[in-house]
Amino acid sequence: MIRKLIIAEKPSQAREYAAALGVKKRGDGFLENESYVITWCYGHLLELERPEAYMDLDRVGKRWSLKRLPVLPKLRDFRRVVKSGAEKQFKVIQQWLKSSDIGEVICGTDADREGQLLFQEVWDASKCNKPLSRLWISSLTNAAILEGLKSLRPGESMAGLAAAGNGRAYADWDFGMNLTEGFSSLFGSFDAERKKPNVISIGRVQTPTLALIVEREWEIEQFVTQRFFEVKAEFTTLQGGYPGKWFDLRDDSKRITDPQVAETIVAKTQGKQGEILRIEQKDVQEPAPLLFDLTSLSIAASKKYGYSAEKVLQLAQSLYEKKAITYPRTDCAYLSTDILPKLPDHLRATRQEPYTNLVDEAAQFGLPKGKRVINTITAHHAIIPTTEKVALDRLNRDEQNLYDLILRRFLAVWFPPAQYHQTDVVTMVEDEAFRTKGKVLLSLGWKKVYGSSELNEESEGKSKKKLKQDQTEDESVALPPLSKGEDVKAKRVFIEEKSTKPPKRFTQGDLLKAMEGAGKQIDDEILRQQLKGKGLGTVATRPAIIESLIDRGYILQDHKILRPTEKGVELIKVIKEKLPQAQLLISAEMTGQMEFDLSKVERGELTIEHYMTEVEEAIVRILQELRSFEQRHGKTPLALAPSSKNLKKGKEVKESGKKDKTKPVEESPVKRLGNCPKCGGEIIEGQKGFGCSNWREGCRFVLWKTPICGKVLTVNQVKSLLKKGRTPLIKGFKSKSGKTFAAYLIWEDQLEAKLKFEIENS
Template identity: 35%
Template sequence: MKVIIAEKPSVGREIARVFGANTKREGYIEGKGYTFTWAFGHLLQLAAPQEYGYYGWSVQNLPMLPPKFKLSIRKVRTKEGLVDDPGVKKQLDIIKALFDEATEIIVATDAGREGELIFRYIYYYLKCKKPFKRLWISSQTDAAIKDGFRNLKPGSDYDTLFNSAHCRSQSDWLVGMNATQALSLASGNKGVLSLGRVQTPTLAMICARYLENRDFKPETYFQVAIFPDKDGQSFKAIADKNFKTREEAQAVFDGVGPTGNIASVEAKPRKEPPPLLHDLSSIQQEANKKKGFTADQTLGILQNLYEGKLVTYPRTGSRYIGDDVFAQVPGLIAGLTEHSDFGKQATVLADAKLSKRSVNAKKVTDHHAILPTGEKPWQLSPDQQAIYDLVAGRMLEAFHGDCIKEITKITITSGHKFIASGTVIRTAGWRAVFNDPEDDKKDEDNAALPKVTQGEDLPIKEKTILEKQTKPKALYNEATLLKALETAGKEIEDEELREAMKAGGLGTPATRAAIIETLLTRNYILREKKNLVPTPTGLAVYQVVKDRRIAQAELTGSWEKRLEEIRSGASVNEFQEEIKAYTREITQELLRSGKAVVLQPA
C-alpha cells in the first residue's frame, strides 16, 4: 500500500479525487490501491524549555541551548493550561497506523520549506523508516497533479531543504525563548515581555512611526488659488509653487489681475492597468480599508469561506494564477452574472478579451491567488458576503480592461503662473466593478475642467490665500502595517516591484495576522480607532532593543540568505554555531539592559 500525505485535508481530498479514490474513512481516503491522508499544518513543534530540564524562568538557565531538540505534539490552551491538541493527537495516530502499513510514502505537503518540515517532523517523530518520494507541484489542477505523480522525486532530494527548514525553526526558538526570558527576568519578572525575529521588528516599526509622528514639527506654508471662470463654470488653479511666508503669498495674490491668460493646455490619456488578483495580505488590507475588519477577522472569515468551498486556499502569498487555472476563469465570470452588485460587469466581461496581467505560472508559489471556486454562495452572513464580494469583485477587476483617464493640465498667467489640473475617467474599465471613489486623489485636483483654448483670457471670479501645514507620516493601521511587513518597512508603491521584494518581507502571509494579535496580547500595542499605537510597555521595550539586531528586519534577511545557502548544500553546523553565539550575546545584553523596562501598572 502506498500512502500519500498532504499538508491539509483539502489537498488530500483533491488528490484522492483525481485518482478516483472515494472510500472515506476517519482521517483518510482509500481507493485504487492508495491511501490518502493529511496533516493540519504543523502537527509537531519544538518542545518547550521544561522538556529539556529548564524548569521555571530563571537566569541560571540562560541561555538555554538544548544539545538536541525534541518534538512534541501541538498544544492548545485550556483551563488546565497547555495540553496536547486532541484533534492533532488523533490524526497523528491515524498517520502512524497508515505509515506502519505502508510500503512507500508519497510526500504531498506544500512545495516549500515549511511543507517539507511538516512532513519530516511527523516522519521523525513517528520514527518511521519507510521509503518516501516527493510530489512537487505548484498548482492543484488535475493535470498538474497527474503530471506531478509521473515525476515523483527521490525523497532525499529534499534533505537540504529540510535542513534549512529545521535551522529556521531552531533559530527562532533559540533567539525567541532566550530573549523573551532574559528581558522578562531583567525587568523584574512581572509579566511576559516577548521578543522574536518577526514580532520585535514589527513592534519597532510601529514605535518608530509613532514617535516620528508625535515629534513631528508641522511647518506652515501658503498657497495662492485663483478661480477663473469659463462660461459660468469656474475651476481652481494654484500658484506653481508654495510660499514659506504670508508676505510672499500676499505679493502674488496682489499681482493677480481681473483676468487670466491661458498659456497652455495639455491633455493626455493615461492607462491604468487592472489590479492584480488578491493574495491574503492584499485582501486583508482591502477589507481593513473598506470594512474596518482586522487582519485576523479577515483571515477567519476567509478560512470559513474556504471550508465552505466557496473560495480557493486563502493563505497564499501569490497574486497570480497559472494558465491551467486561467482556463477556468471564463466559467467563473459567467457564474457571477446574477450577482446583485456586479452581475452587470460580469456580463460585460463575459464577451470581452480578458487581461492576462494576473496570469503568470512562474509567479505562482505554493498556492495561486485567491479566486471564487464557482460554488454558489448560500446564506452568507453580512461579513462573509463582504469578504466573498471582495474576492469575486477583484476577479472581475483583474481580468477587466485598463481604466483610461484623461489628465488635463492648464497653465494660466495672471501676474504669476497658476496651474489647474484635472482628471477625468474616459473609460472606466476595471474601475466599473466597484465604482469606488479613488483614495489617492489630491485636493488640488478638479474633477473636470471646462474646455479652454490657448491664448484665451478668462475673468477671475475669486482669489484666495490658503494657509496649510506640512503633515507627518500617518500612524500605522492594519492595512498600512501589513503592506509595510511585505517589504520589511521599505515603502514601495509600485505593485510589481513590491511583488519582487516579497522574499525580503517580515513573516509570511499565514502568520502576519497572528503577529499583530501577539503584540496586542502582550499589551505592547493597542488599537486607537483604526490606528495601531504603542503602549508605554511597548515603547519601553522598544527603547531597550531598538539598536539591536533583534529589532531589525535585516536579521530575517541575513538568516534567509544563509538558509538559502543551506538549501543549496552549505554547512548547517556553521550557521547553528553562529546562532548559538548570537543567542548568548543577545541574552547577556538583555539581562544587563532589560532593567530599563519598568512596567506601568495596568
C-alpha cells in the first residue's frame, strides 16, 4: 500500500491536517490511514554544529580567543546535528522518509522561509529522492487544507526559498559565532555576581537594533530644549466667534523664539479690526486603514493593550492554530484578486455578537475594492478572519483582544471612507496673519466599526495623542458662517510659551517600525508596504530579537519604554568610536540590504555562494580590526549587564557615569519560563507548581512540584521541557525498589501536563 507522507511543523498543525483528511489512527510520533501518514517536527529538529566541531582544539585550545578565528565553513561543509530532546521524533521522520510504504512526500510546514528551512534540514539529512511537493496555504481551516492539497506546488519550486533559509542560517551563524567569540575574548569578563562569563553577544540583526536604541538615547541626552512662543487670538464677527493662531505668510513653519517679537504682535493686534483674507472649504475623505500585517498588528496591540511584540506573535500563532485567523507571519497588508470570491464567506464567519449588526451593514456595501485592499501580495496576504466561525468563549482574554483588533480592521475595509468638511481660514489684522482650521465629520463611514474612544487610534499616520492635540488647536473648531473679505475684530490676543521636546524613547511598537524601515520610522502605511524587504530581520524574527536584547542585558523595558543599559551603550560606543570596520554591525541600512539580498536569493536573482562570500569577507575584516585593537589597547572589559539588585537600588548608570534620572526598572520576581502548550500564554513559577499566567481566563495547565521518584522539577528543567520537549538528563531518581536511575522527562500528554520517563541509553 503506497501512501503519501505529510511532514508538519508541529503536532498541532499535524492534527489539523489529520482532521481535514479523516486520518484517525495514532502511532508513536505520527498519524495514519490507508492513504496518508502524517508526522511532525517540533520546530527545528536540527541545529548547526558549534564552531569547536570545525577546530583542531589540540592546536587552538578550548578557551575563547581571537587566535581561534575565523571559523568559516564552506557551504558544503556546514554540518547539522539533532537537537537535544529531538532524537526520537527525528528518527520517526527519517524512518517514514525511507519507508517503502511512502511513494510521495508533502512538505506541510509553515509556508515561509523558516518553515521551509526546518523541513529542508530533515529532508537533506535523509538523502531521500522520492517525489516531493509543497503544501502552501494561508489558514488551517479544513477547506483551505483540502484546497491546498489539490493544488500542491512542485518541490523544486521551493529551491530559492530553501537557499534563502540556509543563507540566513549560515550568515547568522558566521556573524554570531565568530564575532561573539571575538568581541567576548576582547571586551568580555567574568560576572562574579552571576558566576558566569559576561558574554558580548553580537548578531547580524541584534546589534544594529541595539544601535537604534542607543543612538536614540544619545539624541535625548544631547537635546537642547528651546523655548518658542505662539500668539493666539479670539476673533468676533456678526455671526459669532472663532479662534486663530499667528503664522508667517512667507514661511508658515517659522517659530517665534524672541518673546519681544510675540509681545509686539500682541500689542499691535489687540482689539484691532481685521478681515478674512482667504477662506478655503472642501470635502475630504479618509479611507479605512490598511489590513494588518504582523508588524502593524504588533504596533496596534502594543498601543492599545501594552503587549510585547513576542506576545503578539504568540497570540497570533495560537489564533491561527485555532483556525480563527489566516497565516500571521506575513509582511503584506493586501489581499489578492483570487481571494475576492471567498471574502463573503470570511465575512459571514464573523457574524456573531457583538459584531452582528456591523457584519450585516458591511455586507450591504459589496466586496471591498481599490488598491488599498486588493493589490500585489508577497508570500502571504494580510491577516484576516478565516471562513470558520470562532467560539469566542473558547479564546482567552488576550486572544479575544487580538482577534477583536483583526476582525474590526477587516470589517472596516468593507465600509466607505469617512467624510469630513474641512475649512481653512486666514485672518489679517494689522498685516499680521492668523490661521484657523476647522474639520467637521459628515459621515462616519468605516469609523462606525469603532467606538468613539477608538476613532483617533485608527486614523492613519498619527498617534492618538498627536491627533488629540492637533484637533484641540486646529481642527475641532466649530466655525460660524464666514466669507472672504468679512470684517472681524481681534477681541483678545495672548501668548502661550512652549518648548521643543526631545525625541521619545522607543516603545516596542516604535522599534518594530524602525526595524522594518531599516532605521527609519515610516508612518505612511502605503510607503511602508512599498519598502518591504529592506528592514532589520523579518516580521517573524523581530519580536525574538527584541526579547534577546533584554535577556542579554543590553536593554531594559520600563513599562512600555525601551532604554539601553550601560553594557549596551558601551558596546555601541566602542564600535562607533574605535572600530570603523565593525561599524557594518551597527548600520541598519547595510543590514537591511543584506535582508534584501536574501530575498534576491529566494527569487533566484542572486546565488547563495555570492551572498555568503560577502558575509565572510566582512567578518574577516572585522576580526582583523579586533586583533589590531588588542595589540594597541589589550583586553578592555565592558560593563556588566545590570543585576536585579542594582536595579532595585537605582544603581544602573548611564554611559557617562552619572546616575540615570529615569526611574529604575525593578525586575519582576515572576519570570516567564516559556509558552503554555495549551493556550500559548506564559508559564510562571508559583508556590506549588509551574502554571499558566492565563489561569484567570480559564487555562488550567500546571506542572505540579510534586516529587517524581524523589526529584522535584527545577526552573531550568521546566524551561527545557517547554522549549525542547524534554528536560536535561536528571540523575538520582529512585524507583519503588530503592534503585537509583537517570532519565529524561518528556511529554506523555503535553496539553494535560503529563510526563513520562525516557531512560538514558546505557
